[in-house]
Amino acid sequence: xxxxxxxxxxxxxxxxxxxxxxxxxxxxxxxxxxxxxxxxxxxxxxxxxxxxxxxxxxxxxxxxxxxxxxxxxxxxxxxxxxxxxxxxxxxxxxxxxxxxxxxxxxxxxxxxxxxxxxxxxxxxxxxxxxxxxxxxxxxxxxxxxxxxxxxxxxxxxxxxxxxxxxxxxxxxxx
Amino acid sequence: xxxxxxxxxxxxxxxxxxxxxxxxxxxxxxxxxxxxxxxxxxxxxxxxxxxxxxxxxxxxxxxxxxxxxxxxxxxxxxxxxxxxxxxxxxxxxxxxxxxxxxxxxxxxxxxxxxxxxxxxxxxxxxxxxxxxxxxxxxxxxxxxxxxxxxxxxxxxxxxxxxxxxxxxxxxxxxxxxxxxxxxxx
Numbered sequence: 001x002x003x004x005x006x007x008x009x010x011x012x013x014x015x016x017x018x019x020x021x022x023x024x025x026x027x028x029x030x031x032x033x034x035x036x037x038x039x040x041x042x043x044x045x046x047x048x049x050x051x052x053x054x055x056x057x058x059x060x061x062x063x064x065x066x067x068x069x070x071x072x073x074x075x076x077x078x079x080x081x082x083x084x085x086x087x088x089x090x091x092x093x094x095x096x097x098x099x100x101x102x103x104x105x106x107x108x109x110x111x112x113x114x115x116x117x118x119x120x121x122x123x124x125x126x127x128x129x130x131x132x133x134x135x136x137x138x139x140x141x142x143x144x145x146x147x148x149x150x151x152x153x154x155x156x157x158x159x160x161x162x163x164x165x166x167x168x169x170x171x172x173x174x
Numbered sequence: 175x176x177x178x179x180x181x182x183x184x185x186x187x188x189x190x191x192x193x194x195x196x197x198x199x200x201x202x203x204x205x206x207x208x209x210x211x212x213x214x215x216x217x218x219x220x221x222x223x224x225x226x227x228x229x230x231x232x233x234x235x236x237x238x239x240x241x242x243x244x245x246x247x248x249x250x251x252x253x254x255x256x257x258x259x260x261x262x263x264x265x266x267x268x269x270x271x272x273x274x275x276x277x278x279x280x281x282x283x284x285x286x287x288x289x290x291x292x293x294x295x296x297x298x299x300x301x302x303x304x305x306x307x308x309x310x311x312x313x314x315x316x317x318x319x320x321x322x323x324x325x326x327x328x329x330x331x332x333x334x335x336x337x338x339x340x341x342x343x344x345x346x347x348x349x350x351x352x353x354x355x356x357x358x359x
Contacts, residue, residue, distance in 0.1 A: 007204070012223050013351070015205030016230020022197055023231070024238040027248040030190055031181045034198070036279035037303070040296070044304030060314075061307035070184075071191035076282045078195015079202070083286030086203035095288045099210030099275065110290075117291040120274030121281070121298020127270050128278055128299070129306035130313070131263025132253055135277040138264075140228055142253065144236040146328040146339055149255025153264040158217070160268025165217035168272060172218050 008090045023141055030071055033145070035137025037128035039076040042067050044125075105169060131156070177247075202283040210275035210284070210291070217272050222359045226351065233347045240340050257321030274298070 019034075026034045045067025048056040056062055087093040097110045106112060128134040131153050133142060139157065142150025166172075180186050205227050206212045215221025242248040271277055274295040276284050281299065284292035306313075325331040329339040 009206050010201075010204040012205055012226035013230045015201045015207075016227040016232075017234045018201045019198065019227070019231035020234025020236075020238065022194055022201070023235040024242065025190075026194060027239055027251075028242060029177060029180055030187055030194075031177075031249070031251075033251045034194070036277075036282065037299070040278060040299045041303040041307060043300045044307060047300070048304065048307075059307060059310075061310040069188065071187045071194075074188045074191030075195040075198065076279075078192040078197075079199035079279060079282040080195075080286035081192075082196035082199025082201075083203040083208055083283035084199070084288075085196070085286075086200040087208070087287040093288055095290060097290050099214075099289070099291065101211045101214055102275075113291050114294045117274055117294040118298040118301075120270045120272075121295035122270070122302040122305070123298075124267055124270030124274055124278070124295070125299030125302020125304075126306050127263050127265070127267030127302070129263070129303050130318075131260050131267055132255075134267065134279070135228075135271075136279045139277075140231045140235065141251070144232045144239060145250045145252055146236075146336060146343065147252045147255075148323055148325050148328055148331055149253055149260045151328065152255060152323075153260050153267075156261050156264025157268045157271060160265040161217045161271040162219065162268075164269045164272035165214055169214070169218055172220050 005086075006089045006091070008092065019140065020144075023144065026141075032071060033137060033141035034075070035072065035133055035141055036076055036079070037125070037134035037137060038065060039073045040125050041065050041129055042069075042073050101169075198279065199283045199286055202280055203287055207280045208284040208287040208289070208292075210289070213275050213277075213280065214272070222354050226354065229347050229351055233344055233351075236340055236344065240337065244337075252326050254326050255323050256319055257323075258317040258319060260323075261321075262317065270302075 023034050026032050045062045049067055098108060098113045102113055133153060135157060138150040138153035143154055202208055206223055207227060212221055212223050216224035239248060276292050276295055278299060281292045281295045285296060329336040
């Protein structure tokens with residue numbers, strides 16, 4: 001059991017099956033699907049609330065998605081802690097500034113990577129709310145319910161992602 | 175319903191969310207999905223870990239959710255979509271996905287694993303979500319409802335029973351996973 005928890009990695013099939021079972025519990029115990037991107041809207045709403053309470057409560061989007069700490073927000077907090085725990089148990093937790101692939105192509109400038117990550121994050125946050133879901137909400141939880149919007153969303157995520165990644169690093173299959 | 179009490183308990187739900195996140199983050203890290211290189215590898219079609227994890231999760235999740243629904247224990251959570259919202263938003267998301275190299279869930283997990291660029295990405299996502307909330311009234315009026323889909327689910331679209339479409343989807347996923355393994359990907 002201990003060796004299992006401290007292993008550096010598990011089979012992707014096992015990890016996927018585990019996420020599948022986690023989705024059963026979300027449906028059964030919380031009457032929800034498992035999605036992460038709503039939490040980012042809630043955080044944005046909390047910041048807006050701190051700046052101007054009156055204005056924020058009148059914004060239509062925060063009436064639709066209230067800026068409160070709930071199951072979905074705690075899910076993302078838990079995700080941070082769970083991953084830290086897993087990495088710590090495998091004895092490999094460390095602070096890292098630049099992913100190896102990025103460094104190989106664009107050099108070791110930490111600020112460049114951070115500027116790129118910020119720009120990518122802004123687009124992703126915008127896109128996730130625009131499409132009303134992300135890789136977990138649409139990509140896994142929605143597709144498994146055979147939702148048409150979710151299958152179209154996940155096709156768009158990967159089609160645009162594959163083209164954009166190819167433009168950045170070159171298309172491996174050309 | 176048996177689970178109504180726990181479903182409506184605010185504190186219980188926060189605790190369950192945290193617990194679900196702990197398991198989710200643990201699994202994402204063990205699956206290698208906290209690494210930028212693995213996610214970009216998927217988008218560059220050189221590493222199929224992300225697709226293997228997602229397809230396995232869809233397969234197992236689908237079987238359980240459809241059995242529980244058949245038993246009357248759960249209800250589906252289906253969102254309607256449109257070209258203006260789902261497709262356009264999906265394309266913006268996909269471009270951000272390739273630039274950031276993490277998605278909303280895996281960015282949180284990568285930050286937990288020590289990646290500072292993932293934290294910066296999370297801050298970006300909060301800003302992006304905030305921009306969307308500001309633009310929402312205009313987008314909702316002009317773009318989001320454009321080209322609304324005529325069906326909410328694949329079974330409705332095809333005109334077959336959900337159980338049959340689920341069974342066919344399960345077989346297709348197994349076939350796809352087998353093909354990936356057979357190709358040594």
